[in-house]
Amino acid sequence: MEDVIKNYSADFMQLKNTKENDWFSKQRQSAFDIFQESGFPNTRVEDWKYTDVKPIAKNTFSNITESNVASDNNEIDEILIKDLDCVNLVFINGTYSEKYSDIKNISSKIVIKSMADALINDESLLKKHLTKHINQELNSFTALNTAFIQDGAYINISANTNIDKPINITYISRDSNHPFATHPRNLIVMGENSNATVIENYVGSGKVNYFTNSVTETVLLQGAVLKHYKIQQEGSSAFHIASLNTSQSKDSRFESHLVSIGGALVRNNINASLNEEGAEIIMNGLYMTEDVQHVDNHTRVDHLKPHTQSHQNYRGVLNGKSRGVFNGKVVVHPQAQKIEAYQNNANLLLSDDAEIDTKPELEIYADDVKCTHGATVGQLDDDMLFYLRSRAVDEKTARSLLTYAFADEVISEINIKEIQNKLERLIIGRLPDSSLIREYV
Amino acid sequence: MLNIKDLYTAVENKKILEGLNLSIKAGEVHAIMGPNGSGKSTLANILAGRDGYQVTKGSVSYQDKNLLDLSPEERAREGVFLAFQYPVEIPGVNNIYLLKAALNAIRKHKGESELDAMEFMTLVKEKMKLVQMNEDLLSRSVNQGFSGGEKKRNEVFQMTILEPKLAILDETDSGLDIDALKIVANGVNSLRNDERAFIVVTHYQRLLDYIKPDYVHVLGNGKIIKSGGPELAIELEEKGYDWIN
Ligand SMILES: Nc1ncnc2c1ncn2[C@@H]1O[C@H](COP(=O)(O)OP(=O)(O)O)[C@@H](O)[C@H]1O
Numbered sequence: 001m002e003d004v005i006k007n008y009s010a011d012f013m014q015l016k017n018t019k020e021n022d023w024f025s026k027q028r029q030s031a032f033d034i035f036q037e038s039g040f041p042n043t044r045v046e047d048w049k050y051t052d053v054k055p056i057a058k059n060t061f062s063n064i065t066e067s068n069v070a071s072d073n074n075e076i077d078e079i080l081i082k083d084l085d086c087v088n089l090v091f092i093n094g095t096y097s098e099k100y101s102d103i104k105n106i107s108s109k110i111v112i113k114s115m116a117d118a119l120i121n122d123e124s125l126l127k128k129h130l131t132k133h134i135n136q137e138l139n140s141f142t143a144l145n146t147a148f149i150q151d152g153a154y155i156n157i158s159a160n161t162n163i164d165k166p167i168n169i170t171y172i173s174r175d176s177n178h179p180f181a182t183h184p185r186n187l188i189v190m191g192e193n194s195n196a197t198v199i200e201n202y203v204g205s206g207k208v209n210y211f212t213n214s215v216t217e218t219v220l221l222q223g224a225v226l227k228h229y230k231i232q233q234e235g236s237s238a239f240h241i242a243s244l245n246t247s248q249s250k251d252s253r254f255e256s257h258l259v260s261i262g263g264a265l266v267r268n269n270i271n272a273s274l275n276e277e278g279a280e281i282i283m284n285g286l287y288m289t290e291d292v293q294h295v296d297n298h299t300r301v302d303h304l305k306p307h308t309q310s311h312q313n314y315r316g317v318l319n320g321k322s323r324g325v326f327n328g329k330v331v332v333h334p335q336a337q338k339i340e341a342y343q344n345n346a347n348l349l350l351s352d353d354a355e356i357d358t359k360p361e362l363e364i365y366a367d368d369v370k371c372t373h374g375a376t377v378g379q380l381d382d383d384m385l386f387y388l389r390s391r392a393v394d395e396k397t398a399r400s401l402l403t404y405a406f407a408d409e410v411i412s413e414i415n416i417k418e419i420q421n422k423l424e425r426l427i428i429g430r431l432p433d434s435s436l437i438r439e440y441v
Numbered sequence: 442m443l444n445i446k447d448l449y450t451a452v453e454n455k456k457i458l459e460g461l462n463l464s465i466k467a468g469e470v471h472a473i474m475g476p477n478g479s480g481k482s483t484l485a486n487i488l489a490g491r492d493g494y495q496v497t498k499g500s501v502s503y504q505d506k507n508l509l510d511l512s513p514e515e516r517a518r519e520g521v522f523l524a525f526q527y528p529v530e531i532p533g534v535n536n537i538y539l540l541k542a543a544l545n546a547i548r549k550h551k552g553e554s555e556l557d558a559m560e561f562m563t564l565v566k567e568k569m570k571l572v573q574m575n576e577d578l579l580s581r582s583v584n585q586g587f588s589g590g591e592k593k594r595n596e597v598f599q600m601t602i603l604e605p606k607l608a609i610l611d612e613t614d615s616g617l618d619i620d621a622l623k624i625v626a627n628g629v630n631s632l633r634n635d636e637r638a639f640i641v642v643t644h645y646q647r648l649l650d651y652i653k654p655d656y657v658h659v660l661g662n663g664k665i666i667k668s669g670g671p672e673l674a675i676e677l678e679e680k681g682y683d684w685i686n
């Protein structure tokens with residue numbers, strides 16, 4: 001472990017030297033101190049009980065992002081959502097790519113730019129928000145991210161402003177001659193009664209050994225609505241640790257849709273803070289795993305005030321020797337009366353060797369609340385299988401179709417057709433025997 | 442067409458059918474009646490090929506094939522159709538896509554050309570009228586949110602599209618009001634011809650007012666304990682099942 005921290009220290013020194021007079025350097029330093037002190041979490045820590053991050057810790061990643069990593073139009077075309085008219089921000093190996101991004105022609109009431117740019121030019125706004133909306137005590141991955149912030153997306157929507165086009169943030173990880181870590185940092189500030197849609201798409205290719213350690217902070221002022229989509233399709237040997245944080249004022253509404261299919265070792269954290277009355281969060285999630293993938297989904301909702309609502313619906317499809325985790329924690333603070341918290345986690349195990357640990361956690365300190373939670377783990381339904389087969393569908397196709405239908409319950413909640421279609425194609429591509437079901441979907 | 446000989450079955454080691462014999466020729470309609478738990482659905486499931494129903498003795502031949510050797514999907518392609526007593530809801534699987542794929546799988550098996558979307562929709566429109574199916578049920582997931590009656594009607598609708606050779610209707614009339622019952626009967630009668638056979642499982646004689654059976658059988662103690670013509674159903678209605686024993 002010592003050696004590992006040493007490697008991060010060396011990189012941190014290098015970064016510090018290049019950003020010596022930076023207003024942010026003090027925060028970097030204190031974040032790095034936290035990381036250095038706590039190191040990576042081990043499985044004795046309750047929150048990391050099911051997920052051992054040793055495989056990440058034992059790698060020596062380079063933490064300084066390279067610029068000018070080449071890509072090509074075909075690859076980018078494949079990744080972007082072609083038929084969706086959106087504002088694109090593209091990052092390659094952690095660095096903003098001007099070539100593939102398109103953030104021109106945006107109204108003056110909206111700021112969309114790279115974090116690298118914002119760190120230099122938007123000091124006063126960033127000072128107000130950056131690192132201020134991380135709800136949990138700074139965990140070591142978040143601290144590591146803060147220490148190494150180099151790029152990401154900064155979005156600021158003025159009050160009463162509606163941006164029709166979704167903002168599509170794509171993080172691509174490509175071949176490199178050494179293992180590397182990126183620490184994408186996104187900050188989204190939603191003014192009063194503003195409205196936006198943001199997509200975070202993490203993509204990587206097969207054999208590249210890399211580690212994405214991302215943090216997104218969002219602030220929703222009164223009446224703001226943010227729809228957030230995260231697509232995690234990292235390469236099959238990649239590590240992905242990410243946290244999405246919300247800080248929500250009165251009557252704001254956050255919609256989170258997560259589709260997690262890639263990566264070797266993955267942790268998706270969502271921390272929602274419902275700070276004022278009427279704040280609401282919806283969390284839909286789908287994780288699909290195969291081979292020896294490990295995907296851990298952690299959500300935490302803090303109901304701090306009365307009349308706040310949270311609705312969580314997560315589904316998992318697990319194949320091969322893969323392992324999934326769902327840990328959903330809801331904390332209802334004293335005084336937070338008349339809140340509603342709903343949580344459901346359903347899992348489909350497609351093989352005998354796949355495993356799921358599902359753990360709802362409720363901490364309730366108020367007495368007039370509506371909380372429900374449920375978790376199921378099962379195989380495909382025999383009655384459904386027989387019904388389909390009795391209608392001339394062969395068994396393999398019927399299994400594939402029912403698996404698709406199970407996963408699609410989450411995707412069908414997405415009301416932007418182009419995103420829905422893209423995700424449906426993605427999950428179909430991940431099904432066993434997917435070529436068989438084309439005529440049914 | 443169908444020949445069931447000395448059939449013994451068990452589910453989870455519980456004996457259900459014990460020595461059942463039944464022979465059905467093309468063009469015939471056979472009604473099967475019997476008290477709850479007498480094994481009517483078991484027989485229907487065995488014929489359609491459901492897992493978990495063991496045949497411990499006996500044989501079933503269908504169009505000179507050993508039916509019990511075929512998987513459920515092969516049976517469907519060979520023209521066996523089961524209208525379920527309790528049609529299951531399948532969220533996420535589209536009703537109409539399933540039906541189109543089913544029809545084309547059966548046509549392909551018969552060496553007929555597959556229907557394209559236009560041809561299929563023309564057929565669907567025609568059959569929908571016949572069973573008075575509500576159009577918006579088509580685009581929904583299979584049976585999802587359907588009322589009990591709508592589920593039954595959907596089964597009959599599927600049957601009229603798939604045009605099976607051997608149709609087994611398992612209590613399709615249960616829970617239907619008289620108007621719905623007539624519609625279901627209408628669907629069945631529209632398919633009746635010399636090449637097709639029906640097994641109509643029912644509790645009530647009233648369905649048989651609309652679907653005139655050639656034979657009525659009573660199931661009891663795991664076998665057919667009495668057979669007769671339509672008049673047997675009327676007699677059962679009056680006297681109950683105890684009278685037979
Ligand atoms: N899947 C099953 N598991 C256990 N017992 C069953 C199953 N299916 C049927 N049975 C039993 O077999 C007997 C016959 O049932 P069934 O064929 O459904 O009768 P019917 O349709 O005539 O009412 C009943 O005693 C029933 O409880």
Ligand SMILES: [Mg+2]
Nearest residue numbers: 481482526612
């Ligand atoms: Mg029955």
